[in-house]
Amino acid sequence: MKIPFSRPPIVGGEIENISQAFENGIHMGGGKFSKKTEKFIENEFNIGKVLLTTSCTDALEMAAILSGGKVDDEFIVPSYTFSSTANAFALRGMKPVFCDIDINTLNIDVNKISNLITNKTKAIVPIHYAGIPADMDKINKIAEDHKILVVEDAAQAVNSKYNKKYAGSLADLGTFSFHATKNYSCGEGGALCINNQNYFKRSDYLLEKGTDRSEVVAGLKNKYSWVDLGSSFLPSDLLASMLYTQLEKRDLIMEKRKRLHSAYVDLFKSIQIDEIKHILIPENVDPNYHAFWILLRDETMRNNFFAKCKEYNISSYIGYVPLHSSKMGIKVGETRESLLVTENISGRIVRLPFYLMNDDEINYVYDSLKKILKLIYK
Numbered sequence: 001m002k003i004p005f006s007r008p009p010i011v012g013g014e015i016e017n018i019s020q021a022f023e024n025g026i027h028m029g030g031g032k033f034s035k036k037t038e039k040f041i042e043n044e045f046n047i048g049k050v051l052l053t054t055s056c057t058d059a060l061e062m063a064a065i066l067s068g069g070k071v072d073d074e075f076i077v078p079s080y081t082f083s084s085t086a087n088a089f090a091l092r093g094m095k096p097v098f099c100d101i102d103i104n105t106l107n108i109d110v111n112k113i114s115n116l117i118t119n120k121t122k123a124i125v126p127i128h129y130a131g132i133p134a135d136m137d138k139i140n141k142i143a144e145d146h147k148i149l150v151v152e153d154a155a156q157a158v159n160s161k162y163n164k165k166y167a168g169s170l171a172d173l174g175t176f177s178f179h180a181t182k183n184y185s186c187g188e189g190g191a192l193c194i195n196n197q198n199y200f201k202r203s204d205y206l207l208e209k210g211t212d213r214s215e216v217v218a219g220l221k222n223k224y225s226w227v228d229l230g231s232s233f234l235p236s237d238l239l240a241s242m243l244y245t246q247l248e249k250r251d252l253i254m255e256k257r258k259r260l261h262s263a264y265v266d267l268f269k270s271i272q273i274d275e276i277k278h279i280l281i282p283e284n285v286d287p288n289y290h291a292f293w294i295l296l297r298d299e300t301m302r303n304n305f306f307a308k309c310k311e312y313n314i315s316s317y318i319g320y321v322p323l324h325s326s327k328m329g330i331k332v333g334e335t336r337e338s339l340l341v342t343e344n345i346s347g348r349i350v351r352l353p354f355y356l357m358n359d360d361e362i363n364y365v366y367d368s369l370k371k372i373l374k375l376i377y378k
Ligand SMILES: *Cc1c(COP(=O)(O)O)cnc(C)c1O
Pocket: 054, 055, 056, 057, 058, 081, 082, 084, 085, 127, 128, 153, 155, 156, 176, 177, 178, 179, 189, 190
């Protein structure tokens, strides 16, 4: 058997909806399925306004423009994240100031944010690692005290809840990813979630290539023109139709992912190697089961683990190279305080394969990993 690290989710009904979108004859963005999907996300996840985009990266770029940040302004971001979280703001000339993470969740360490704030700080950009939301109440409180914007990079957390509220609804702005490696996919896709009404109007301009076309569509004007910055951020209605299918059946997908999560939890309970830490779900979180990470003893142990996985045809993943130690992070970013947890975990974290596995695959992964871990830790 061969176990990839990830596989795009398929729930059934995608092809029918794509055909429908094709027949509708509106293949560009903003068609029936796009509108339906945006409304669906707004209603189900209680988000003020949702705009579909071609990626989470694009949604982050929109958020960076909305932040009003200019060259030399700063934003605070965990070093342990994907490049896009920082890159979107760096494109505006803004400087990433890297923050350490919490050892339990691997999310931004809320106790280390305040020290990094200066009069140039424009935004705090936490991510919800592995689908577990960051401690947003504390982050929002700090931001309020300093009057700065919060953008939640909720790429991994679509359908996760924090204190019974959905990711994407937890800050001024939020971003989702519908990339093929995420829980709900249209291949490449994303969304900008806007909860602060001050950004409603401008977000439409950004999406409409910097024009006020949305006001013509709404019947408020009879011609549109160039009024702001913008780009072509919107996806084809064909993609929206695929996404809609998966979001409608989001709980079915989540239940399947939960089965794999439970199998992994069971595996680590049964091998009783206390030294191996794994993802834990905080009490105030209802997760979407995006990913399962473990921490091994050290980098040598991790190398042993990967070598064995290869023999069993199982693909695992090493996680992120911390941004503060990456080529671009060093060039444009700033590390003001030591990032001990980030450095401690980045060499020994493993992300286990995670997708909609069937029973045979789950059993194979379970049995193989049990053998491998017992062998390397004996
Ligand atoms: C996947 C991911 C992104 C990028 O998503 P795209 O839709 O591929 O642009 C950004 N941030 C985080 C935290 C992610 O996991």
